[in-house]
Amino acid sequence: MTTSSLKAREVPRQPDAVPSEREIEAPQSIPSVLATHGALVRTRRGQSLSLLLDGAETVYVVRSGMLMLRVAFAEGMRQVVTLLYPGDVFRAAFAPTAASARLSAVGAGEALRFRWTVFSDLAASNPEIDRFYNDAVARQNARAAIHMAAVGRFDCRQRVATFLLELALHAGARAPCGGLDFEIPLNRTDIADYLGLNADTLSRTMSRLRASGLLSHPERHRGLVRDLSALAALTPAARALMALSGDGPPQA
Amino acid sequence: MTTSSLKAREVPRQPDAVPSEREIEAPQSIPSVLATHGALVRTRRGQSLSLLLDGAETVYVVRSGMLMLRVAFAEGMRQVVTLLYPGDVFRAAFAPTAASARLSAVGAGEALRFRWTVFSDLAASNPEIDRFYNDAVARQNARAAIHMAAVGRFDCRQRVATFLLELALHAGARAPCGGLDFEIPLNRTDIADYLGLNADTLSRTMSRLRASGLLSHPERHRGLVRDLSALAALTPAARALMALSGDGPPQA
DNA sequence: CGATGTTTTGACTTCGATCAAGGTAAGTGG
DNA sequence: CCACTTACCTTGATCGAAGTCAAAACATCG
Numbered sequence: 001m002t003t004s005s006l007k008a009r010e011v012p013r014q015p016d017a018v019p020s021e022r023e024i025e026a027p028q029s030i031p032s033v034l035a036t037h038g039a040l041v042r043t044r045r046g047q048s049l050s051l052l053l054d055g056a057e058t059v060y061v062v063r064s065g066m067l068m069l070r071v072a073f074a075e076g077m078r079q080v081v082t083l084l085y086p087g088d089v090f091r092a093a094f095a096p097t098a099a100s101a102r103l104s105a106v107g108a109g110e111a112l113r114f115r116w117t118v119f120s121d122l123a124a125s126n127p128e129i130d131r132f133y134n135d136a137v138a139r140q141n142a143r144a145a146i147h148m149a150a151v152g153r154f155d156c157r158q159r160v161a162t163f164l165l166e167l168a169l170h171a172g173a174r175a176p177c178g179g180l181d182f183e184i185p186l187n188r189t190d191i192a193d194y195l196g197l198n199a200d201t202l203s204r205t206m207s208r209l210r211a212s213g214l215l216s217h218p219e220r221h222r223g224l225v226r227d228l229s230a231l232a233a234l235t236p237a238a239r240a241l242m243a244l245s246g247d248g249p250p251q252a
Numbered sequence: 253m254t255t256s257s258l259k260a261r262e263v264p265r266q267p268d269a270v271p272s273e274r275e276i277e278a279p280q281s282i283p284s285v286l287a288t289h290g291a292l293v294r295t296r297r298g299q300s301l302s303l304l305l306d307g308a309e310t311v312y313v314v315r316s317g318m319l320m321l322r323v324a325f326a327e328g329m330r331q332v333v334t335l336l337y338p339g340d341v342f343r344a345a346f347a348p349t350a351a352s353a354r355l356s357a358v359g360a361g362e363a364l365r366f367r368w369t370v371f372s373d374l375a376a377s378n379p380e381i382d383r384f385y386n387d388a389v390a391r392q393n394a395r396a397a398i399h400m401a402a403v404g405r406f407d408c409r410q411r412v413a414t415f416l417l418e419l420a421l422h423a424g425a426r427a428p429c430g431g432l433d434f435e436i437p438l439n440r441t442d443i444a445d446y447l448g449l450n451a452d453t454l455s456r457t458m459s460r461l462r463a464s465g466l467l468s469h470p471e472r473h474r475g476l477v478r479d480l481s482a483l484a485a486l487t488p489a490a491r492a493l494m495a496l497s498g499d500g501p502p503q504a
Numbered sequence: 505c506g507a508t509g510t511t512t513t514g515a516c517t518t519c520g521a522t523c524a525a526g527g528t529a530a531g532t533g534g
Numbered sequence: 535c536c537a538c539t540t541a542c543c544t545t546g547a548t549c550g551a552a553g554t555c556a557a558a559a560c561a562t563c564g
Contacts, residue, residue: 407551407552408551449552449553450552450553450554452553452554452555456552472562
């Protein structure tokens with residue numbers, strides 16, 4: 001288009017290079033004051049974030065990347081309760097005790113860590129923080145309700161479609177071909193644990209989606225959906241998900 | 253409040269004798285100031301509580317009885333996302349939009365209703381209310397995590413045992429025979445929707461529990477568990493549930 | 505007493521879990 | 535650069551737990 005021949009016209013294809021626009025205009029922007037009070041935690045995949053700090057309850061605010069809360073009531077019965085996206089907040093008391101709860105990073109990213117007492121005081125004295133926290137909690141609860149219904153009532157194809165749509169809406173970038181391209185930072189086992197499915201069943205289901213042309217894997221840990229509305233048609237929760245993470249403030 | 257000699261409620265059954273300490277020392281006592289600012293709503297079974305009030309978001313604080321949040325993404329695919337017990341708080345934004353979310357009363361009870369803006373201001377100016385709200389939200393999230401794991405990973409017997417234990421812990425009264433006696437205000441369909449089960453399967457499962465002597469129904473909408481630890485042994489979530497609703501404030 | 509709604513039970517079907525084998529990728533050390 | 539390990543993913547065959555459909559039993563109530 002333009003005449004710039006020499007200028008580096010690089011298209012940031014690499015995952016780490018430049019965060020997609022969508023990731024930047026995060027759901028609710030995190031009050032910048034928070035950064036000055038919290039400890040910055042850089043996460044690597046699989047890294048576990050402690051729920052207690054010298055015995056005191058912690059709070060995490062996700063800046064980039066993705067966290068997950070996993071509980072396990074018995075050997076081999078693990079459930080990923082929640083996925084936390086940028087702009088989300090996690091208070092340690094959200095996790096049940098006596099359930100081997102683990103908060104861990106799904107991939108590389110950054111989070112701010114506070115003691116709950118400190119965070120709570122900050123919120124009490126700063127309306128912006130208070131609002132941020134309350135909005136985040138409300139949004140996450142609404143998302144959890146969708147997740148609950150999906151795990152409780154959807155069949156395996158619907159669950160997988162729901163999950164893919166959720167990812168695409170949160171981290172998707174318009175691909176050159178017109179579809180949405182997004183990272184899938186979780187491995188099969190974790191996705192299965194999130195969806196309440198068996199890993200084998202999950203794999204089969206995704207294979208079927210791939211076979212039907214709805215989904216493709218340009219590379220490992222990456223998904224490409226050519227026709228988002230076709231994917232959305234597979235899950236009853238499509239509209240609710242879009243209202244939540246997609247365009248603008250949640251409304252009917 | 254004034255009760256004529258006519259029975260205002262149902263006939264006070266046997267458990268009336270000792271109103272169970274557990275029920276009295278409710279999870280977190282509701283700040284009494286709230287009553288002066290909120291509208292008192294008396295609920296009847298099945299009554300629906302509106303999420304909006306003149307277009308403004310609402311908040312409910314449960315004083316007695318029980319509420320439930322139900323979502324339905326498609327015809328015949330209903331999921332009861334959450335049960336709200338006395339001391340719990342529900343903000344309308346916790347429900348996903350575009351999901352036919354309905355907050356309704358499970359039985360007779362009382363709730364305080366606020367506009368979110370008003371409630372939020374109250375919390376900002378009154379630390380006791382702020383703490384109450386934050387504690388309630390945290391506790392409910394922890395409970396939701398257990399529920400999530402149950403629906404995602406437990407088999408039908410484990411789910412039913414989990415549900416019964418939850419009820420017994422929340423509303424159970426020591427029965428003369430030594431067991432725990434509690435109300436089961438939900439009908440089979442609602443329980444099934446809460447547990448992500450089919451109503452027929454649920455009925456079968458409860459019949460089996462009854463046959464094994466673990467559970468009995470002294471009367472309709474009532475359950476009696478003679479040996480609580482035997483019931484607890486059936487669900488992997490027993491310890492987590494007890495830590496939550498049982499003894500003392502939520503902490504590790 | 506029938507009328508109505510809820511719960512239980514039985515017979516049958518199905519979806520997804522399980523078990524087991526093979527495939528792919530990426531890293532590792534010779 | 536190639537065997538070798540390790541971790542992750544895919545696929546097939548089989549089986550059982552839970553869903554579906556239909557009818558009977560039970561409550562509740564006018």
